[in-house]
Amino acid sequence: MWREQVEQIGKIRAERNRKLNAPANGNELSRFREAVVEKFGEEVLPQQYCEFLQTVNGIEFNGLKIYGIDPFLLDSDPINQVDSFFDANETWEDIQDEDELMFLGDSDIAWYCYNVSKQRFVELDKPSGELMETFPDFAAMLESAFLAALR
Numbered sequence: 001m002w003r004e005q006v007e008q009i010g011k012i013r014a015e016r017n018r019k020l021n022a023p024a025n026g027n028e029l030s031r032f033r034e035a036v037v038e039k040f041g042e043e044v045l046p047q048q049y050c051e052f053l054q055t056v057n058g059i060e061f062n063g064l065k066i067y068g069i070d071p072f073l074l075d076s077d078p079i080n081q082v083d084s085f086f087d088a089n090e091t092w093e094d095i096q097d098e099d100e101l102m103f104l105g106d107s108d109i110a111w112y113c114y115n116v117s118k119q120r121f122v123e124l125d126k127p128s129g130e131l132m133e134t135f136p137d138f139a140a141m142l143e144s145a146f147l148a149a150l151r
Helices: 003-017 025-038 047-053 087-091 138-149
Strands: 059-061 065-068 101-106 111-113 120-125 130-135
Touching: 003 059, 003 138, 025 047, 025 087, 047 138, 065 138, 087 101, 101 138, 111 138, 120 138, 130 138
Parallel strands: none
Antiparallel strands: 059 065, 065 101, 101 111, 111 120, 120 130
16 A cells, blocks of 8 residues: 555656656665664564665655665765665654654644564654654554655
8 A cells, every 4th residue: 555655656756757766676775774774773674664675765845755775875965865864863752751662744733653572563642752753563553654645
């Protein structure tokens, strides 16, 4: 479902003469995974997020941002500058209470995160940080975020 939503966003952007970012390649994804292990101390990067990055390396649309791989890990500059994973996680680090959160995206009203401590995907209210919704996986969280952005 989220792949169809990305295609829909791509068509909308094309009508405005804008393109989506290219997918991350294998080397970029490998460097990214290694950097995530260094930051979080273990392999906690959700596989479905990696699949998203292999489809489009970050996306911004109608107030929604799903973070891409940071430029220092890429072979070339992305088509569109989007918020990057490590920059965003450093920015939002203070939001965390007792749980370790991996920030994967945000919108005007929400943060989309992987709660590393509890191993679940969550939508948090912005700016309070209160739990709004829990998702069974990254794909479900992404579909919900895209659905809101496409309205």
